[in-house]
Each structure stands twice: as C-alpha cells, then as structure tokens.
Amino acid sequence: MDSFLTWLDSIFVAYNEYIGGYLLLALLIPTGIFFSIKFKFLHITKLWHSLKVIAGKYDKKSDEGDINHFRALTTALSATVGTGNIVGVALAIYVGGPGAVFWMWVTGFLGMMLKFVESTLSLKYRKINEDGSVSGGPMYYMEYGLKDKLGSFSKWLAVVFAGATLLCSMGTGNMAQSNSISDILSKNYNIPTYISGIIITAFVLLVIVGGIKRIAEVTSKLVPFMAVLYFLSALIILLVFYKQIPDAFYLIFTDAFTGTAAKGGFIGAVFMITIRQGVARGLFSNEGGQGSAAIAHAAAKTKHPVREGLVASVGPLVDTIIICTLTALVIIVSGAWTSGVKGVGMTVIGFSNGFSVIGIGYIAKHVVAAGLLLFAFSTIISWSYYGSRASEYLFGPKSIKPYRFVYGFFVFLGSVWGLDLVWHFVDMVITFMTIPNLIAILLLTPVVSKEIKSYFNYMKSISDK
Numbered sequence: 517m518d519s520f521l522t523w524l525d526s527i528f529v530a531y532n533e534y535i536g537g538y539l540l541l542a543l544l545i546p547t548g549i550f551f552s553i554k555f556k557f558l559h560i561t562k563l564w565h566s567l568k569v570i571a572g573k574y575d576k577k578s579d580e581g582d583i584n585h586f587r588a589l590t591t592a593l594s595a596t597v598g599t600g601n602i603v604g605v606a607l608a609i610y611v612g613g614p615g616a617v618f619w620m621w622v623t624g625f626l627g628m629m630l631k632f633v634e635s636t637l638s639l640k641y642r643k644i645n646e647d648g649s650v651s652g653g654p655m656y657y658m659e660y661g662l663k664d665k666l667g668s669f670s671k672w673l674a675v676v677f678a679g680a681t682l683l684c685s686m687g688t689g690n691m692a693q694s695n696s697i698s699d700i701l702s703k704n705y706n707i708p709t710y711i712s713g714i715i716i717t718a719f720v721l722l723v724i725v726g727g728i729k730r731i732a733e734v735t736s737k738l739v740p741f742m743a744v745l746y747f748l749s750a751l752i753i754l755l756v757f758y759k760q761i762p763d764a765f766y767l768i769f770t771d772a773f774t775g776t777a778a779k780g781g782f783i784g785a786v787f788m789i790t791i792r793q794g795v796a797r798g799l800f801s802n803e804g805g806q807g808s809a810a811i812a813h814a815a816a817k818t819k820h821p822v823r824e825g826l827v828a829s830v831g832p833l834v835d836t837i838i839i840c841t842l843t844a845l846v847i848i849v850s851g852a853w854t855s856g857v858k859g860v861g862m863t864v865i866g867f868s869n870g871f872s873v874i875g876i877g878y879i880a881k882h883v884v885a886a887g888l889l890l891f892a893f894s895t896i897i898s899w900s901y902y903g904s905r906a907s908e909y910l911f912g913p914k915s916i917k918p919y920r921f922v923y924g925f926f927v928f929l930g931s932v933w934g935l936d937l938v939w940h941f942v943d944m945v946i947t948f949m950t951i952p953n954l955i956a957i958l959l960l961t962p963v964v965s966k967e968i969k970s971y972f973n974y975m976k977s978i979s980d981k
Contacts, residue, residue, distance in 0.1 A: 521937060528940035536947040537792045543954045544795060544805050548626025551633055554961065555968060559628040559829040566826040574823065581817030582650050585827045587732040588816040592809040592828065594735035595689060595898035596802050596835045597743065599696040599860075602888050605843040606862040607939065609853050612793030614764075615771030617844040619794020624836025627804020628829045633957050633964050636825030637661060638810035639818070640967060649728075652814020653681075653902075654807035654949075655909050658956045665959055673952055674909070677807065680948035681906035682919075684808065687942045689899020690923060691930025693892035695938045698931035700860050700888050704881045713931030717924045719893070724900040724920055728815055731897050742890035743839065749883045750842035753870030757849035764848040796943055798840075799950065802832035806946060807953035811902045822971035846870065860888065896927060 552559070559566075568574070575584050583591065608616040634654060641660050642652030655674040662670035698712035723734055754761060772790065803809050809828055816824045843863060847853045852866035868880035900923050907919040930938060957964075 521933075525937045525940055528937070528944050532796075532940060532943045536944055537796065539951055540795055540799065540947060541792065543951060544630075544799065545622065545626060547805065547954050547958060548623075548630050550958075551629045551961075552626060555629065555632075555964070557629075558826075558968070559632050562826055563830070563833075566830050569823055569827050570830065574818075576817065579817040579819055580644055580648075580650070582728050582815040583732045584817050585824065587736045588813050588824065589827050589830065590736045590739040591728070591732045591815075591898050591901070592812040592831055593834060594739045594894035595808065595812065595902065596831060597739065597839060597891050597894065599693055599888065599892050599895070600802075601746075601835065601839045601843055601891060602863050602884065603696050603860045605840050606847060606859055608793045608796075609844065609847055610858050610862060612790040613771050614767045614844070614848055614853060615769075615773070615790045616794035617768045617841070617848075618772030619791050620798035620836055620840055620844075623795050623798025623804070624802050624832040624840070627798070627802045627832035627836065630805040630954075630957070631802075631809055631831055632825040632829040634805070634807050634810040634953065635813040635828035636821045636964055636967055637957060637960055638807075638814040638821075639816065639824045640821040640963070642814040650815045651905055651908060653811035653905055653909075654953045654956060655681075655906065656814075657960060658952070661960050661963060662956060673956065677949060677952045677956075678906040678909045680945060680952070681808065681811075682903055682910070683945040684806075684949050685899045685903025685906065685923065686926045687938070687945045688803075688808075689895055689902065690926045691933065691938050692942045693896045693899075694927045694930035695933060696860060697889055697892050700864075700881075700885050703861070704885050709932045710928075713928040716893070716896070716931060717927045720896050720900070720927050721920065721924045723897045724904075724923070727904075728812075728901050731901055732815075735894055735898060738890060738894050742887065742894065743834070745890075746839065746887045747842065749867065749887070750846050752874075753846045753850060753867060754842075756870045756873045760849040761845065764845055767848060768844070796946075798836055799946060802836040804832045805954055806950045808899075808902050808949065811905050812898065820971055820974070822967050825967075860884065 569585050570589055572584065572586060605617070605620070608620060637657040638652045638654065641657040642650055643656060645651060655678040658674035658677060659671050662673065666673065694713065694716050697716055698707075698709040701707040701712045702709055723730060772794075799806060809831060813824050813828045816827070818824050846866040847862055850866040850869035852862050852869060855862060855865050857865060864881050864884045867884055868877050871877045871880045871883075900920065903923060904916045904919055907915045
C-alpha cells in the first residue's frame with residue numbers, strides 16, 4: 517500500500533510541477549488583470565456599496581433564493597477561511613520563502629475581481645428548483661451561457677467542471693482540512709488520527725444533512741467568531757514584535773522578486789518556486805477564479821446578479837489580504853520562518869515565540885489548534901454543499917444523500933493520510949476546476965459588462981427618486 521501511495525504522490529507532484537502550476541500562472545493572474553482593468557477596478561471603487569449590501573440594506577425577503585447576502589458570504593468565507601490561512605501560509609513560506617506572501621496578495625487582490633465576475637454569472641444563470649431551492653454555479657453558466665458560442669461543447673465543459681468540483685470537494689474542502697485537524701490534535705494532545713477522524717466525521721454529518729440552510733445557519737455564527745478570535749490572537753503577537761513589522765514587509769517585497777530565502781537552485785528557478793507557491797497557496801486560500809464560491813453565492817436572495825457579485829468580491833479581502841497576512845506576519849516577525857519546521861508547526865512556533873515574551877507561551881498551541889479546528893471544520897461543511905450541487909448536476913437530486921456519506925468517508929480518509937500526499941492531490945484537483953472556469957468567464961465577458969451597466973443604471977434611477 518505504501519508503494520502505491522508513493523507512486524500516486526509522484527504523479528501528483530509531476531503534474532503540479534510541470535503542468536498545473538504553469539497553467540495557473542498563464543491564466544489566473546492575466547485573467548484577473550484583464551477583468552480589473554476592463555471593469556475599472558470595480559471591486560475597490562464599489563467596496564463601500566458591497567459592505568452596505570452585506571449589512572442587509574437591500575435585503576428583500578420576497579426575492580427568490582435560499583439565504584440572505586450575509587449568509588451567502590459567510591458560507592463562502594467558511595469554505596475559504598480554513599487550513600490555507602494557517603497551514604497553507606506556512607507551507608508557502610517554507611517552500612517559497614517570505615516572497616511567496618506577496619504573490620498571495622496579488623492572487624487575493626485579483627481574486628476579488630474574479631469572484632465578482634463568476635458570482636455575477638452564477639446568479640444570473642442559476643436554476644430555481646420545483647421546491648423553491650436554488651442550484652447554481654459555473655456548471656450552469658457554462659452550459660446555458662456558452663451554448664450559443666460553443667454548442668454542445670458547453671455541456672461537456674460544464675460536466676468537466678462539475679466532475680472536478682466533486683474531486684475538489686473531497687480534496688480541497690475535505691481531506692486537506694481533516695488532515696490538518698487530526699495532525700495538530702495528534703501533535704498537541706496525542707490523540708490518534710483515527711479517533712480524530714471518527715469524531716470529525718460524526719460532527720460533519722450532523723450538520724450537512726440539513727443542507728444549505730443549516731450550513732448557512734452554522735457558518736453565519738461560526739465565521740465571525742473564529743475570525744475575531746484569530747485576529748485578536750495574531751494582533752497580540754504583532755504588538756509584541758511591532759519593531760520587526762517594517763522589516764517583515766521589506767523582506768516580503770524584496771524576496772518576492774529574488775527568491776533569496778528559498779534554498780538551492782538558480783535565481784530564475786527559485787523565483788518561479790516563490791511565485792508558484794504564492795499563487796497556488798493564494799488560490800487555495802481564497803478560491804478566486806476557481807468558481808467554487810459562486811455555487812454558494814448563487815443561493816442568495818436577490819434578483820440582481822451584480823449585487824451578489826459585489827458581495828462575493830469581499831471574500832478574498834477578508835480571507836487572503838487580512839487573515840493570511842496576519843499569519844504570515846506572525847511567522848516572519850517571530851522568526852518562526854527560519855525554524856525549518858514544515859506545516860502547522862511553523863505557525864505554532866510563531867505564536868509560541870510571541871506569547872512567551874509575555875509569559876503565556878504555553879497557550880500558543882491551544883490558540884492555533886482552536887483556530888485551525890474552527891477554520892477547517894467550517895470549510896468542510898461548506899464544501900459539502902459545493903460537492904452536493906455538483907453531484908446533483910451530474911447525477912440528479914437522488915445522488916445528494918449518497919454523496920454526503922461518501923463525503924463523510926473522505927473526511928475520515930483525510931485524517932489518516934500523510935500530509936504531503938493530501939496537499940499534492942489538492943493542488944492538482946484545484947486546476948481541474950480553475951482552468952475551465954477561467955475560460956468560461958472570459959468568453960462570457962460581454963454578459964458581465966451588460967449586467968454591470970444595467971445594475972448601476974438601476975441604482976442611479978432609484979437614488980434619483
């Protein structure tokens with residue numbers, strides 16, 4: 517079995533190293549830049565309007581949909597605010613050096629616009645089911661939005677995306693999360709991974725059987741709580757090491773283009789490692805361009821696609837620009853990035869170094885464990901919804917219940933698998949979603965342009981009254 521897993525891991529690594537990583541670089545950043553310029557940095561200029569929408573200023577109970585704007589955002593955020601913010605940042609710095617953080621920022625900034633575009637399209641082409649529930653996501657705008665352009669190929673593109681979403685739900689939103697939970701519980705509290713796996717699986721199944729409304733109810737309470745808890749903990753460390761903060765930013769910016777912190781290889785090769793790690797971990801963290809969050813945003817109660825697109829654009833700001841930056845700064849200012857420790861252990865060392873200065877170093881591992889557990893658990897339950905929508909699209913409504921039990925099994929599987937194998941699998945399947953999605957949203961640019969013009973003309977008309 518070990519030899520088979522080693523062989524499998526080598527395939528994942530080869531794909532990520534020579535195919536997937538470069539495809540992402542060739543498509544993700546240029547597409548984000550194109551949309552940002554095309555739509556005049558709407559994700560920044562209309563940020564205040566986005567926040568008003570999230571606050572409920574424009575909510576109408578009579579609008580079609582399953583959940584309000586705030587719950588749509590917290591559901592999408594709970595799927596992205598996960599191990600990428602704690603483990604992913606540490607892995608990016610371990611492999612690519614502090615400069616990888618800069619490329620995470622770039623991916624997050626452009627991800628704001630990509631999420632705006634894909635969520636606008638997702639809501640426009642969503643399907644209202646007979647029972648009043650909503651099904652939406654890139655597979656729907658691929659099939660119906662691209663039908664005139666691509667003919668029958670639009671359906672095949674949608675099937676590829678939905679199939680990749682199923683795989684990704686098992687990897688990105690499931691195994692990577694449960695693996696990180698079981699790993700830290702094993703290291704901190706000597707809890708066997710299979711015990712952690714059984715407990716996590718049981719709690720996940722209790723939540724996901726209730727569908728999007730129960731998931732949204734849980735995440736709307738969990739996400740704000742866990743974000744504030746982690747923010748305050750990280751802020752303490754940054755206050756302790758406040759003198760090192762300017763140096764940390766200097767290191768991030770300079771290393772982004774030199775790769776001097778990465779070990780071995782020529783400068784050009786090291787630079788590519790840095791940028792690939794930043795983009796890969798940034799995409800894993802905020803999912804902008806991947807199309808996953810658009811599935812949750814499609815369920816929002818609104819008749820204005822652009823309105824929900826603006827809500828979606830806030831996700832990467834919170835997830836990558838704010839929370840990932842906090843983790844990165846804790847790791848760098850505390851000196852943890854030079855420890856040589858891989859994964860969550862680097863983050864633990866960062867918090868431990870900071871808390872030790874004020875005499876409470878012993879709580880560091882508990883803070884990180886609590887943050888990771890809450891982040892990862894919320895991601896697992898939200899990704900179950902993404903996978904169930906993909907399963908429904910491919911196999912019909914009757915497949916949702918069996919899917920949930922298979923999903924639970926993969927929660928357990930991720931808990932007991934090795935760290936490297938899980939993350940290499942995750943990096944691979946993310947590209948299977950992202951690349952078809954980026955192609956689709958580029959082809960649908962005229963539709964987004966029309967929706968933007970229509971929405972802001974509408975907002976102007978009601979403000980003039």
